[in-house]
Amino acid sequence: MKVAGTAGYDVCLSDLFIRLSVCLSLCPSVYLFIRLSVCPSVCLSVRPSVCLRCKPIPEMNWWNEGPLYQISDVNEFSENGLKGVEEKLDYINQMKVKGLVLGPIHTVQADQSSTLELTSINPEFGSESQLISLLDRAHRKGISIVLDVTPNYEGVSAWFNNAASVAERLKEACVYWLNKGVDGIFLSHLNDIANTEAWPSVQGIFNKTDGTKKRALMGSVTGLSADDASHLLNQSSVDLLLTELPDPAEPGIRQAQVVQILYVDHLQTSLGWSLSGRTLGSLASRTPAAPIRLYQMLLFTLPGTPVFNAGDEVGLKAGEKVEAMWDLESQADDDNATAKTVQEERTAVRDFFKALSDLKGKERSLLHGEYISLHSSPTSLAFLRLWDQSERFLVALNWGNDSVTMTLTYSDLPAEARVRASTDTENLAVDSKVSVEKLELGPKQAVLLSYAFPG
Template sequence: MKRRLFSLVMIPFLLFSAQSAAAEEKKEGWHDETMYFIMTDRFMNGDRSNDEQTDNNDPSAYQGGDFKGIQDKLEYLQELGITSIVLSPVFENEAGAYHGYSITDYSKLNPQFGSEQELKSLVNSAHEKNMRVLVDFPATRASTENVWLDDADKSGWFTEVDSMQEPDWLGEMALVNTDNPAVQSALVESAVSLAEQTGIDGYFFSNASAAQPSFWTAFDEALPERHLIGEMTDATMADAAAYEEAGLDAVTSSWLQEPLREQFATIDRPSEDVMNLLQEEQATLNNAMQAIHLTDSSLTDRFTLDMANENMFPGARWRMALTYMYTVPGTPALFYGSEIAQNGESGPDAHGLMNFRTDQELVDYIKQIAALRQELPALRRGTYEPLLDENGMSVFKRQYEDETIVVAINNTGETQNVSIPASALDENKELRGLLNGDMSRAADGEFTIILDREEAEIYALAEKTGINYAFIAAMAAVWVVFIVFLYIVWKRGRKAAKS
C-alpha cells in the first residue's frame, strides 16, 4: 500500500522531469489502443426485461449480461485504462448459446443482449468517453440451425453442416463456404448494415485464418473507415502478413499466446523465445504495432488456471505478464475478468460472471501501467531493443523521438542485480523509476538495475538532477497525510475511550 501511494504521488513529477511528452494528445492511430474483450452475457446485467432465457443456476445458460450493462460500466473500463472494447458476437443465436458463436441469422440481433438502439446507445456513450467499440463477427462458421440452411437457393453456402469444433463445448457447427462469392456478399452486407446502424468502430473476425486472405478484401473495400482485426488460428507470421496485405488492419499474435503463458505462469522460465518472436513480428508484419497480444480469450482456458497448476500466486504472475504486454510493441488486450484473476477451464467454467467487488490490488496495478502506457509515446510507438533477457530477467529499451524508456521485469525467484552498458543509453543521464521510484546512474560505464523477485520497473532516461525538490515535496505531502491520518485515529480513539 505504501509503495502504491508513493508511486501514484511520484508519477506526475517523474513524468514532468523526464520531459515525456505527457501533454501529447492521443492520435487517431490504432497503435495507441488498449483493448478489452467482453463476453456480453457474463459482464453486467443492466436490463432485466431481456432475461427471457436467463438461468443463474445453470452456468451453461444465459446469465443476463447485456448492452445496457456494459454501458453502465464504461466508467469502470475507462478508469482501468481501456480505450477500445470488443463485444462478443451480437447476432441472433440458437437457444442457450450465450457465447454468441452459434449464429442462426446474420440479419438479426440477439434479443438477450438488447436492441439495435441499445447497442447504438452503448456506442454513443463510449464515444463520449473517447472509447472505441468493435464487435466479434464470426464469418467462417455458424449454427447448424442457421436460416441459410433452410434455403434451397443457398445449398452451396456451407462446406459442412455438422462439423465438431474445438474447443468441444462449441459443439457441432456449420462451416461457411468462404470461397462462394454470394456468401461473401451476404456477410459483407450484414457487416456494413450493422456498422451503419450502430456506429461501431470496427470488427474482430474470430477464426479469420480459416478463410483465404482474399475473402477479407471485400470487407476492407466496403468498410474503409472501420478497423478490421483478424484472429489468426495456427497461422504463421508470414501468413498473417498476407492477411494484412489483403485488407485486415491488424491480426492477433497467435504465435505469442502460448509462449507468453508459458513464460509467465511461473518463475525462472526461459524468456528468450518471446523476445525473439517479438523481434520477428516487428520484421514480418505490416502493422506490428497494431498486432493484438492476448494471453487468453473466450475459447481458451483462463491464464490464471496455468498459474494455479504451477501453485503460483496469480496476483504476482498477472503483474509480471501484464507489465510485459503493456510495454512491448503491439496492442495489449485483456479478456474480461483478467483484472480479477478469473479462473476456469475453457467453456462455461472460464466464463464466470464478472465480479466488480473483488480485491482491487491487481486492478489498481493495471491502472498504473495503463496510465504510463498512455503518457509515454515510446511504449506505444517506439522502437524495441532487448538489452538483456536471461531465464526470466528481461530488460529492454523503447525509444520514440527524444524519449527513451527502459523496462526491467524480474520474473525470477531471486533479487536480480544486472548491469547495462552505458553506451546502450546515455551515461550523462539517469534512469528514473516510474512505478516504484527506483533510480540508477552510470558508474564505470554501466547502469546497475536491482529488482526484487517478481517485481518490475519502468524507467525514463532523463537529465541528471541536483536537489530533487519535486521528490522532497511529494514525500513531505505523503508524510503530512500520514500524520493527519494518525491524528484522526488517535482523536477518535480518545473519544471512544471517554464514551
Template sequence: MKDAMAHWLKFGVFGIQVSGVESFTDSTLLSDWKNVTSQYSGDDDARVLIAATSEITPQRIFSLLNMTEGADLLTSQYLLGLDVDSPERKSGDEIARMIKNYISAAGNRSLSWSVGGPQVGHMASLVGERLLRLYHVLLFTLPGTPFVDYGDEIGLEDLPKLPGQPASFNMTRMQWNNQHNFGFSESSQNADSASNVTVQSQDGDKTSVLALFRALSDLRGKERSLLHGEFVSLGSDQPDVCAYLRRWDQNERFLVLLNFGDTESAVSLTPPKAADLLTEAAVVLSTDPQRGEGQLSLRQLKLGASEGLLLRFPYVA
C-alpha cells in the same frame, strides 16, 4: 452477420472481433463487415473491426494480412506460443527472441499483442498468478496495440476445464463486486460468494492488480516513447531476464526489465551502444508493491523473483 453487428453497434459497442479468420475462404467478408462498422463511426467515435487468428508463427500470421486487410487490426496468440494444455515455462531469453522475431517479420505493418482470449482462456489461468503482473507490464510496453480480455485487469481466472470442452465454456463472468452473481447480472446461475478478485475489492488498493493495470494504461496513453517509440532489445547476463528500451525522439526513455525466473536476479545489461543508457534511472512502477520509488543504479540492478520493473531516464543529446 451484418444484422448481428448492426444490432450491437446500435447499442454503442466500440468494436467487433471476429475469430478464426485463418479458415475464411471468402476474402471479401471482412471488407463487407468493415463497411458496417464504418457506418457507425464518427470523427471522435471510431468503431473498429478486429480479426483474430489462432495461428502462432509469424509467417502464418502475416500471411493472413492480405486476406484480412479489411480489418483494422489482426491479433493472434503469438506470445503464448505453446500448447495451453501442457504449458512449458519460457525463459526471458526465449521471450526476447520471440518479440524480436515478430517485430522483424512485421516490418512496417501494425503490431498487436495478447495473452489469452475467448478461444484459450483468461491470462491468469494461462500464465499463473506469479507471472500475471509481469505479463501486464510486457503487453503495455511493447510497440503496437495491447489486447486484454475482460477481467484480466483484476486477475480473473477461468472455471476448471472439463475434457473436450472449449475454453469459452469455462470463462468466468466479470466480477464487479461481492453481491449476488458478483454484480454481473440478476441471473441466478452463480451463487453468492466472497472474493478478492472483484473490481470493488481492488478499487483503492494501491497494491492490487487493478492498480498496476490502471497505472500502465495511463502511462501507455500519454507517453510518446511507449506509444510510438523504437524498440531496442538489450542483452542481459541472466537468461531469465528480458530487457528492452523504448525511445522516441527527444522524449524520456523507458527501460523495461522482466524477470521470468522464480528466484532473484542481479542483472548486468548490454546496450547496443553505450549512449543508449545512463548510469541510473528512476523507478516508474514495479510488479512488486514493496519496491520503493527513487533512482536506481543501472550497474547494480537486482530484480525480485517474477518481478517486472519499469524505469525512466531523460533524453541526453
C-alpha cells in the same frame, strides 16, 4: 519573434502556457528573443545548447492510443446484457480503455450455417436499440466499439469448415453494422476467411473513407508461428492482428525473438498483443506460474496495442465470475479475513493496471516508440522503448524462481533510472532511483524504469 544576427520577424504567442512542442533548429551560437503578446513587457531569452530537430509523429489511429477491452460474453459481464455493458462504461473508462471488442452477439445455432443471421442480435444479449444506445454513450466518452461477427462462435468450427459459404453474409453484416455506427469489425480464426477469394471484397469495405475516423478491420489467429502470423498479416492487411504471441510458456529468449520478428516486419500500429480471450481463458489462468502484474506490464509495454479480456485487470482466474469485479466497490466483511485479503489483492492489481494504462496513453515512447531488445534469458527479458527526445522507458521482467542480475548496455543508458511501476515495491519502490548497468530483479518480479533524453 526577433532572432539576433538575422533579419528580424515578429510572431505573437497568444497564450503564455502553450507547450513548446515544436523544436527549434537553431545553431548554438544564436540567441532567440520572444516577445509574448500576453505581456508585451516580457521578453524570453533562450540560448539553445544543441540543434534540435523533432521526428514527425507517425500516423496513428484510435486503436493505437491505448488498450482494447474484450467482452466476449456480455451476459457474463453483466446480468443486463448490452444494457448492462452501457451501465458499466464509467468503470471501463476508468481503466483508460480506448475501445471495446464486443461479442459475438448475433443469432446462430451451433454448427448450423442455415440459422446464421449476422445482422440480427440474439435476444438473450439484448436488442439493436440497446446496441445503438451503447454506441452513443460510449462515443461520448471517447470509447470506440468493435463488433465481433465470427459466424459460428458457439460451434466446433468458427467458419463452419467453409468460410467461403458465409462470405456474402459477412460482407452484408460489415456494411450493416458500420452504417449503424460501430467503429470496427473483429473476426477470429482470421486465416480461414482471409484465404478465400472473397477476402479482397471484404477488405474493400474498410478501405472506403468519408473523412470521418477510420473504421477498423481486426482479427485473431491461434496456433501460428511468428513467421506464419507475419505472413498472414501481410496477406490479409488487417488493421490489427492478435496472434496469441509471445507464448508465456516459452523461454524468454524465444519470446524476444518472436517480438523482434513481428516488430521488424510490420508497423507496430497493426500489432495487437493479447494472452487471453474467449478460447484462451483469462490472463491469470494462462500465466499461473507468475504474478498477473508481470504480464500486464509486458502487454502494456510491447510495441503495439495491448488487448485484455474482461477481468484481466483484477486477475480473475478460470471459473471465477466477472461479478467479482463489482464486489470490489463494497467493503469486505472484517470477520472474513480471506475475502478481505482477496479484495485487497484484486484492488492492488487493478490499480497497477490503471497506472500502466495511464502511462501507455500519454507517453510517446510507449505509444509509438522504437523497440530495442537489451537482454533475454530462459527466464528473463529486458527491452527499451524510446522516441526521439521523449522520456525513455526500460522494461525488465523475471518470471523465474531465482533472482537475476541483468547487464544492460545501450548508447544512452544512464547510471540510474527512475522506477515508474514495480511488482516489487519493497526493493524497487515507485519514484526511487536504481542502478541500470547491473539491474537486479527478484524472482517473479517486473519493473518499469524511465530516464530523460540525454541530449
